[in-house]
Amino acid sequence: MLKEIYITETNCITPLGFDVESNVEAILRGDSGIQLHNDISLMPNSFYASIIQEEKINSAFAKISTETKYSRLEKMMILALEPIIKNSGVELNAKTAFILSTTKGNVTALANDSDESFNNAHLDVLAKNVADFFGFQTQPIVVSNACVSGILAVSIAKRMIQSELYDNIFVVAGDEISEFVLSGFNAFQAMSELPCKPYSKNRTGVSLGEATAAVLVSAEAKNAKIKVIGDSSINDANHISGPSRTGEGLFRSIQNALKEAQIEANKLDYISAHGTATPYNDEMEAIALNRLGLQNVPVNSLKGFYGHTLGASGLLETVIAIESANQNMLFESKGFDEIGVSETVNVIEKNQQKNIEYFLKTASGFGGCNTAVVFEKIK
């Protein structure tokens, strides 16, 4: 019998707030972090994105450290981890691991042409800088699997605790807005001219965003916020930069995760989906959900609040979905107007009360990767 696995602490740093509570309040008010920006150091033209104000990061960081050596992203990651490491009381010993998940890490360091700066663009260096701030004893594990990184990290943490290698694993996920990523999505013609509109008829692409999120994954049931009961991460084996038309990888990931969770698809009360608002991604998700008979389960994408935060998105959206479940409240899928995918999906149009026992989190990304994790509310 495998150990039962829980998430016992959560936190997030986003344009909507620097803790979970303020983020949920902002979501309930209908606020979005996505704003119009004019910054030629990031993009030649104006663009919509969800960006955290520099001063907010610096003033929050000044309250916990006087060190000036950390990059902007490192500060955001440390800010996400700091309160949960403190609150948990977990000793950072040989049985406590640290997983850092990111898509591009400190890629902004590449814009500066020096050896020191280049060294900082390495993801293992980023992880070491964050780990050493807290004094982790174990070697950091970095997961970099495009846009599924954050949720894949939860599934990897679960598996490692179940195999009894560790008792506790702190997971942080983070990505920031950069000229590198903005220009790339723009070159792909994947950027929306207006704030993104997941699953909508008039969606034209992503709004990018930045955030960090952190959780503690543990075998300890005390103070548990949610139980992690099934997970899977299956590749489409179809295309490196576009999703499978049949949603095969996502379909199989969800199917496997439900099987491990030992629940039928009709037990799911809520789906926190990926919903990037690109035409192909949202269509693919609708097809995969229909193939599993999940078309009537309430679904949202939180991209309308946060933009697409790349590797951070899966973990950030899990943190918010846990609040959804514990407050028995479905949050609106911001930006949605008229259904714009070929198959039926039950997109949440307004905040509403609903009893949530089981929910599913999914993500998909470049390279054909998909991840699905099933969660169960603590009784």
Place this chain on the structure above:
Amino acid sequence: MTQNKTNIQSYITIQNNEIVLNGTSVFKIEPTDFADFSKQAYRNFEMQYPKFFKMDALSKLAFLGSELLLSPITSEEKEHNIALVLANKSSSLDTDVKYQESISDKENYFPSPAVFVYTLPNICLGEISIRHQLKSENSFFIFDTFNTEFMSNYSNILLNTNKADMVLCGWVEYFNDNYKAFLCTISKEENTKYTNETINTLYNK
């Protein structure tokens, strides 16, 4: 968790203009750059997969290694649950630097989607998955040096929880023409050939 014995089935090392398969040198040429080495290796083994030429160097390196390990055991008729668990030090930095150059000079600004897509280390997992039609678990890790203990543990978890029947596990490092790939296949199937070996001992051979 029930810990079943897992066994290394085959392994391959690519470095210094040479490919060594299960301890035997199968391809070696005079010192040259990776672009030339990889092209010659591709032709030598008659791989016939034109997409190879569109790949960045990291994907080419991972592709060459996986091709020689997986082609003998995969077929189009049958599905194979072979998980991919790869790691390196430099992520996709070799391509990241090239992409950064394409946007740094505003007078000469030419971001290309064909380059941008390779600024993710897990793209090489996608390339291998497409080639061998592996609809399977895949994850890419970054470490300062090859963390053989973690990679071996994680592969065993996938096998012991039946999330995979076989794991292609290894290290694929590429930056600025410096490269080393070490890949091995691991499964529960009996194999006495490498009983006294571990990923660590084979990697360091």
